[in-house]
Amino acid sequence: MNLDTTLPYPSDGRLSVVALEGIPEVHPGDDLAALLVAALRTTPDLLPLTEADVLVVTQKIVSKAEGAVVDLTSVEPRPEAVAFAERWDRDARQLEVVLREARRVVRMSNGVLITETPHGFICANGGVDASNVGPDSGSVVTLLPADSDASADMIRAAVRDALGVDVAVLISDSFGRPWRWGITDVAIGVSGMMPLDDLRGTPDADGRIMRSTVRATADEIATAAELALGKSTRRPAAVVRGAHPTRGEGRIADVLMPRDFDLFK
Amino acid sequence: MNLDTTLPYPSDGRLSVVALEGIPEVHPGDDLAALLVAALRTTPDLLPLTEADVLVVTQKIVSKAEGAVVDLTSVEPRPEAVAFAERWDRDARQLEVVLREARRVVRMSNGVLITETPHGFICANGGVDASNVGPDSGSVVTLLPADSDASADMIRAAVRDALGVDVAVLISDSFGRPWRWGITDVAIGVSGMMPLDDLRGTPDADGRIMRSTVRATADEIATAAELALGKSTRRPAAVVRGAHPTRGEGRIADVLMPRDFDLFK
Numbered sequence: 350m351n352l353d354t355t356l357p358y359p360s361d362g363r364l365s366v367v368a369l370e371g372i373p374e375v376h377p378g379d380d381l382a383a384l385l386v387a388a389l390r391t392t393p394d395l396l397p398l399t400e401a402d403v404l405v406v407t408q409k410i411v412s413k414a415e416g417a418v419v420d421l422t423s424v425e426p427r428p429e430a431v432a433f434a435e436r437w438d439r440d441a442r443q444l445e446v447v448l449r450e451a452r453r454v455v456r457m458s459n460g461v462l463i464t465e466t467p468h469g470f471i472c473a474n475g476g477v478d479a480s481n482v483g484p485d486s487g488s489v490v491t492l493l494p495a496d497s498d499a500s501a502d503m504i505r506a507a508v509r510d511a512l513g514v515d516v517a518v519l520i521s522d523s524f525g526r527p528w529r530w531g532i533t534d535v536a537i538g539v540s541g542m543m544p545l546d547d548l549r550g551t552p553d554a555d556g557r558i559m560r561s562t563v564r565a566t567a568d569e570i571a572t573a574a575e576l577a578l579g580k581s582t583r584r585p586a587a588v589v590r591g592a593h594p595t596r597g598e599g600r601i602a603d604v605l606m607p608r609d610f611d612l613f614k
Numbered sequence: 615m616n617l618d619t620t621l622p623y624p625s626d627g628r629l630s631v632v633a634l635e636g637i638p639e640v641h642p643g644d645d646l647a648a649l650l651v652a653a654l655r656t657t658p659d660l661l662p663l664t665e666a667d668v669l670v671v672t673q674k675i676v677s678k679a680e681g682a683v684v685d686l687t688s689v690e691p692r693p694e695a696v697a698f699a700e701r702w703d704r705d706a707r708q709l710e711v712v713l714r715e716a717r718r719v720v721r722m723s724n725g726v727l728i729t730e731t732p733h734g735f736i737c738a739n740g741g742v743d744a745s746n747v748g749p750d751s752g753s754v755v756t757l758l759p760a761d762s763d764a765s766a767d768m769i770r771a772a773v774r775d776a777l778g779v780d781v782a783v784l785i786s787d788s789f790g791r792p793w794r795w796g797i798t799d800v801a802i803g804v805s806g807m808m809p810l811d812d813l814r815g816t817p818d819a820d821g822r823i824m825r826s827t828v829r830a831t832a833d834e835i836a837t838a839a840e841l842a843l844g845k846s847t848r849r850p851a852a853v854v855r856g857a858h859p860t861r862g863e864g865r866i867a868d869v870l871m872p873r874d875f876d877l878f879k
Contacts, residue, residue, distance in 0.1 A: 362633030362849055364842040366856075370627070471793045523827075527792055528736045529800070529869050531810045531830025533837070545796045548845055562788075562845055565796025572798070573838040576857045577629040580813055580827055584627055591631075592841045604794050 364591035366577035367395055368584040372410070375585070381406075381414035382507030385586055389512065395588055398514040400596065403589045404504065405574035408522040408537060409478065410585040411500045412491035419446050419477075421488040433457065440479075443490055447475040450492060466493055469605040470537060472524045494520065497538020498600050505540040517542035517594055521571035523580075534575035536567035537601060542594040544568070544604045565604065566594050629856035631842035632660055633849040637675070640850070646671075646679035647772030650851055654777065660853055663779040665861065668854045669769065670839035673787040673802060674743065675850040676765050677756035684711050684742075686753040698722065705744075708755055712740040715757060731758055734870040735802060737789045759785065762803020763865050770805040782807035782859055786836035788845070799840035801832035801866060808864040809833070830869065831859050 369388035375381060385406065389395060412418060426441035430448060434441035437460030444462060448454070451464035455471055464475040476493035494500045497520040505518040520538030536544060544567035574587040634653035640646060650671065654660060677683060691706035695713060699706035702725030709727060713719070716729035720736055729740040741758035759765045762785040770783040785803030801809060809832035839852040
């Protein structure tokens with residue numbers, strides 16, 4: 350086992366996640382890619398990056414930098430949102446924003462609003478989020494980035510230009526799941542890697558051909574990053590090392606299942 | 615940043631996953647806990663363990679050690695299974711085993727069989743799995759362990775007795791999800807940690823009270839382990855360091871959502 354102190358690249362069977370340090374509060378119009386490059390340069394033990402590394406950036410700072418935010422004081426909720434908010438002790442203006450952003454309302458009951466977003470994600474509150482949007486921002490919510498693949502592309506290009514390494518980049522967000530309590534992080538944007546690893550037709554350890562194994566690698570990497578980042582801290586990005594994703598020009602839409610195929614629904 | 619070469623305990627914001635080395639092929643009746651303890655002792659850079667570490671053990675070796683396997687040559691499939699298998703090029707005997715194990719058939723169409731298991735898990739093929747069950751085992755499938763919490767309890771006790779450290783233990787398996795292609799690993803058994811971290815009512819980084827954040831910590835840790843373990847190798851267990859789960863006597867049933875609450879369904 351070859352472990353180097355300052356450059357702890359995992360061998361096979363080893364994974365490490367390092368949260369970037371020193372990323373300041375992000376505001377609309379900030380050059381997020383430049384902030385990330387600076388943090389990559391200064392976080393200990395991280396450089397040099399390799400093409401096997403993945404930079405995971407959480408949705409909130411992407412949305413904020415891109416100005417994908419709404420000040421609720423300017424929002425006039427529709428009667429449906431007002432009634433639902435009164436019954437379930439929620440903010441009618443936030444519900445209004447969710448409904449405006451929705452391509453389809455999947456469920457609106459028991460205080461929970463689940464929608465399908467224009468990107469095709471199905472999630473609680475359409476990804477509209479009020480927590481961790483910064484101090485003195487009590488009435489501001491973030492929307493999902495308009496095109497998280499494009500956001501990831503821009504960050505990847507900036508990292509490549511600044512550091513000379515073409516790392517894969519994921520944008521991550523926390524989604525709920527059916528049947529199981531609790532949220533996990535998934536990828537909502539991808540650049541430079543395939544979000545799925547299709548192992549169908551490859552032999553397993555016994556030489557048996559695996560027939561139905563498609564690994565959601567991008568989602569798994571987003572999840573691993575979340576464990577190091579946590580939810581209530583100012584750590585909005587991490588490098589995941591050792592996952593060895595399949596490089597390629599994947600798009601997050603590759604992960605989204607057409608409704609007709611969804612046998613779990 | 616205090617990084618020690620041989621004991622790379624992550625600081626906050628750092629996570630590491632180390633696959634255990636040297637675990638042999640597991641057979642029914644094997645003392646799995648003893649095999650895991652031996653691997654914990656010999657895998658480089660792992661000892662001493664701390665109570666913040668989590669040992670993740672994949673379902674397959676737990677099922678095999680516990681004899682939760684079925685030789686398909688002894689299985690007589692019902693006509694429904696034969697018809698489905700013929701239409702979709704599947705093994706009727708495996709389908710028969712899935713149907714026998716099922717508490718409820720969620721979906722049986724398009725070649726996919728999704729059931730609810732007696733434990734309350736909803737998953738493809740009821741967790742009955744043919745891959746990686748060992749050489750010369752072409753007709754053997756594994757079932758889910760009868761009680762994965764109890765399996766985790768036993769492993770945890772053995773590690774505590776042998777190494778003097780009370781680590782949390784998870785049993786993991788790969789499940790599909792609605793709406794998104796690909797499988798991710800989740801926890802199907804837990805010992806010594808709470809599978810969910812309920813952050814509702816705690817302040818986020820801006821002092822805002824988070825209202826709906828329950829983190830699926832056990833599932834996230836299982837997922838992170840999978841990234842280091844992979845699917846087609848003989849690495850069936852890993853230590854996840856740096857996740858700092860909430861210790862406690864959680865049970866996997868805590869994660870399972872009662873059907874009436876499931877607004878995603």
